[in-house]
Amino acid sequence: MHELSLAESAIALIEDAGRRESFHRVRVVRMEIGALSCVEPEALRFAFESASHGSCAEGARLDILPIPGEGECAACGIRAEMETAYDLCPQCESRPLKVVRGTEMRVKDLDVE
Amino acid sequence: MCTTCGCGSDGATIDHHHAGHPYVARRRGIAAPAAAAAPGAETGPGRTADAAESAVAASAAAHLRQVSIEQDLLARNDAEAVANRRAFAEAGVFALNLVSSPGSGKTTLLVKTIERLAGRVPVAVIEGDQQTSNDAERIRATGAPATQINTGKGCHLDARMVGDATASLPLARGGLLMIENVGNLVCPAAFDLGEAHKVVILSVTEGEDKPLKYPDMFRAADLMLLNKCDLLPYLQFDVEQAEAYARRVNPDIRIIRVSATSGLGMDEWMEWLAAGASACDAAAPALEQV
Numbered sequence: 001m002h003e004l005s006l007a008e009s010a011i012a013l014i015e016d017a018g019r020r021e022s023f024h025r026v027r028v029v030r031m032e033i034g035a036l037s038c039v040e041p042e043a044l045r046f047a048f049e050s051a052s053h054g055s056c057a058e059g060a061r062l063d064i065l066p067i068p069g070e071g072e073c074a075a076c077g078i079r080a081e082m083e084t085a086y087d088l089c090p091q092c093e094s095r096p097l098k099v100v101r102g103t104e105m106r107v108k109d110l111d112v113e
Numbered sequence: 114m115c116t117t118c119g120c121g122s123d124g125a126t127i128d129h130h131h132a133g134h135p136y137v138a139r140r141r142g143i144a145a146p147a148a149a150a151a152p153g154a155e156t157g158p159g160r161t162a163d164a165a166e167s168a169v170a171a172s173a174a175a176h177l178r179q180v181s182i183e184q185d186l187l188a189r190n191d192a193e194a195v196a197n198r199r200a201f202a203e204a205g206v207f208a209l210n211l212v213s214s215p216g217s218g219k220t221t222l223l224v225k226t227i228e229r230l231a232g233r234v235p236v237a238v239i240e241g242d243q244q245t246s247n248d249a250e251r252i253r254a255t256g257a258p259a260t261q262i263n264t265g266k267g268c269h270l271d272a273r274m275v276g277d278a279t280a281s282l283p284l285a286r287g288g289l290l291m292i293e294n295v296g297n298l299v300c301p302a303a304f305d306l307g308e309a310h311k312v313v314i315l316s317v318t319e320g321e322d323k324p325l326k327y328p329d330m331f332r333a334a335d336l337m338l339l340n341k342c343d344l345l346p347y348l349q350f351d352v353e354q355a356e357a358y359a360r361r362v363n364p365d366i367r368i369i370r371v372s373a374t375s376g377l378g379m380d381e382w383m384e385w386l387a388a389g390a391s392a393c394d395a396a397a398p399a400l401e402q403v
Binding site for chain 2: 002005006009010012013014017021023027031038084085086088095096104105106107108109110111112113
């Protein structure tokens with residue numbers, strides 16, 4: 001349940017932004033979550049609802065924008081989609097691909113009033 | 114509220130040992146799950162007509178604006194980890210984050226390690242568990258200073274807890290700081306504590322395929338200790354297969370086969386620790402003459 005810690009971090013980032021940008025209510029929170037990150041989107045959704053209680057993001061809709069995993073082979077240089085963080089290069093099968101995309105866990109932006 | 118440090122009353126506690134009172138880290142309380150009350154998001158019984166509702170939504174939408182955040186969820190933890198790492202580097206301390214499943218033998222390995230290093234390399238320990246200070250007491254019985262962090266409902270240590278805990282620990286230049294994380298192969302992988310390396314402990318009483326089942330942790334670690342190797346004659350555990358799985362997830366991982374009980378591989382582990390500790394000592398800023 002590290003998603004709870006991550007959701008609490010998200011709320012802290014949002015509340016900081018609220019003080020900086022002078023908003024009091026958040027309607028929509030958009031987060032980018034990579035397929036190769038350690039986040040289970042449904043667990044994050046549940047945790048977010050819990051962690052947002054009493055904050056300016058209470059009741060906000062959470063939109064999770066998935067980012068597919070992508071890796072590069074150190075040996076032959078091709079880029080390929082990755083389903084797990086240890087997928088082998090589909091061309092030369094020599095080594096696991098090096099992850100270049102898909103580990104993101106970011107608060108992207110908000111709709112606020 | 115803790116009168117020593119002004120911390121709150123919820124969440125993780127750090128055992129101050131010397132002070133004899135529970136230290137409660139300054140952490141945000143977590144509200145119980147509650148049904149979301151998103152205006153306009155749910156349609157329930159007793160709602161007004163659709164037309165009225167969409168008029169309200171349109172009026173609300175007119176007041177909405179978009180605010181860009183573009184910040185990593187781990188940004189705060191990472192900032193605290195950077196501060197810890199800087200403090201460890203300045204103190205000339207080799208800090209390790211020991212991670213594993215519950216029951217892999219981390220604490221026994223740590224006790225045997227401290228006993229072997231006694232008189233050569235000073236060791237301080239941070240113990241992380243959800244509850245009890247049993248592990249810190251086992252460490253203190255060796256003579257090494259230890260602080261227990263109880264994470265309560267938390268499933269991992271974070272950088273702030275470690276920063277708070279190190280404030281009450283003597284960190285000797287050229288020494289080791291061993292941070293025994295909560296037994297959990299999932300959550301601690303994401304949380305940088307400011308350590309020099311994560312060391313993952315896999316025991317031969319577990320499955321060979323743990324590195325594939327929990328790849329994040331084996332990818333985050335620089336060293337794997339394959340523990341309880343004295344039990345291999347009694348088990349159906351394929352060592353080569355386990356190591357191949359670990360290298361598939363992390364081709365650069367170093368692996369040492371050990372047994373805390375029989376002493377197998379402990380010399381190699383001691384050499385690795387002593388080399389790391391002396392490198393940290395050499396890299397630390399020169400001691401100032403005060």
